[in-house]
Amino acid sequence: MAGFLGGLILKALKFAATAVVVALSSLTAFAWERVVQKDNFDGSSFEAMYSRAEDGVGTLAIYAAGNGHINNESISITWTPGASYICNTSPNDWQFVEWMIVDGSGNTISREYxxxxxxxxDRKSLFIRSERSRKTGKFESREVVDAMLAGTEARFRFTDDCGEKLTSxxxxxxxxxxxxxxNAP
Known part of the structure; x- marks a missing residue:
């Protein structure tokens, strides 16, 4: 059953990513926008919010699963830093991402290394799902969103396995x- 559910979640993420790519083509930098997408096959739907980075290249999308609310724990975050290819030499397809949320005075509210x-x-995006952190026991994607709700700027950075450093x-x-x-009913 877990494999079946995992397949459904992956299908939903792929579907969501396609819908957001279409929506992002008309998105201007700095604006956070919301999209509701319905799957014509099974009638399921999801909501997402997304934005372009300050440089106009990178994008960040936050997907709400289940009841479609960002305030629940079933959220996923996809960051597309704008690289044509993210180099990965590890067998598990994971990358370490550093993120930081700052307030209006430039003070760090939250930071994870x-x-x-x-x-x-396609090696162009990185994503984090609703899984518990081994370090804190909290849902990692939930931690990022909660920090973003309290901040004025979100910064994401990683260095791929070939040494290219990307920041949005x-x-x-x-x-x-x-x-x-x-979150509205």
């Missing part, structure tokens, strides 16, 4: 508004 993010099959900065001015729209 080595969180494991999965590499997408996302202003969070519209983040709370987009999250509240998703």
């Amino acid at each position: 080595l969180t494991n993010w999965e590499l997408s099959t 900065v996302f202003p969070l001015s519209d983040f709370r508004k987009a999250a509240n729209e998703i």
